[in-house]
Amino acid sequence: MTSTVDTLTITRPDDWHVHLRDGVQLKDTVRDISRYMGRAIIMPNLVPPATCTQTALSYRERIMAAQPQGDFTPLMVLYLTDNTTPEEIKKAKASGHIVAAKLYPAGATTNSDSGVTDIENIYPVLEAMQEVGMLLLVHGEVTDSAIDIFDREKIFIETKLAKVVAAFPELKIVLEHITTKDAVEFVEKASDNVAATITAHHLLYNRNHMLAGGIRPHYYCLPILKRNIHQQALIAAAISGNKKFFLGTDSAPHAKDKKEAACGCAGAYTAHAALELYAEAFEDAGALDKLEGFASHFGPDFYGLPRNADTVTLKRSSWTVPESYPLGDSHVVPIKAGAVISWEVV
């Protein structure tokens, strides 16, 4: 007989990678993320992107105004371009609300057209970040159209990231939403200044879920779901208790018609049930006891922030995920739409 746990109380979690979008969508995304997450790292890939201190701070004000309760803390991120200056980094850091800057290789993902064309262009900026203690967050994929989409993360690590890590040993770097065994191994071997976030959907799914028996656009995100051996490596990393791996949902809503299209957008929505989805993944791996470190301790520890002081409780309880949720003037189809989830945050 195996004993099953029916309630689990953990330190309040944070989400170290989320997309809240802007405008009419903000009330919906902020309501979902602030239900039980204490803080979240807010991705800056808006249209136009949040490339300077002023735009990041006014975005923060809109998020603060959109939250129903007022106890959620958005941690802001500057979007790096070829034109970002070291002065802007210092200004952002001094604002007290911007904790990191995000490297999107130009063209790698949703709204990354203004991203960095060659990382060496921004070495003076990385130098300034290392100096003032601002974290570098990385979308780790090469953009060369000749490189197979399933290899883009691995090749980015080998040809780009390894050089940055070597050139800036004191810079804290988070390789975001990792999807491969190669990324897990790179992060494990790197210094303590290198960490990674892992999404719930990359723990729960592999490319068969997206492509076998019909193409399912709501599983399409970047970096793309990989084969099963990579999913297994991500699960092993997440439940290992290694403090370099922590929670980042990469919840990234797109309206239903933008996903169910001839050329559908990349991004999966998980903020409706973020912790519940991770709980399912950890339970499937027989490691519910490892959820708290991953969801609530290792992220703030890496960012040099205090852990949340209060707790949340997950209860075993089956509920059916709605087919869609409102998203501004449209709708988003969430992960597990119409399916049953067996945990609920009370």
Ligand SMILES: NC(=O)N[C@@H](CC(=O)O)C(=O)O
């Ligand atoms: N993950 C995604 O597939 N999409 C994200 C961008 C990103 O995080 O790469 C989005 O903003 O939609």
Ligand SMILES: [Zn+2]
């Ligand atoms: Zn990304």
Ligand SMILES: [Zn+2]
């Ligand atoms: Zn993202």
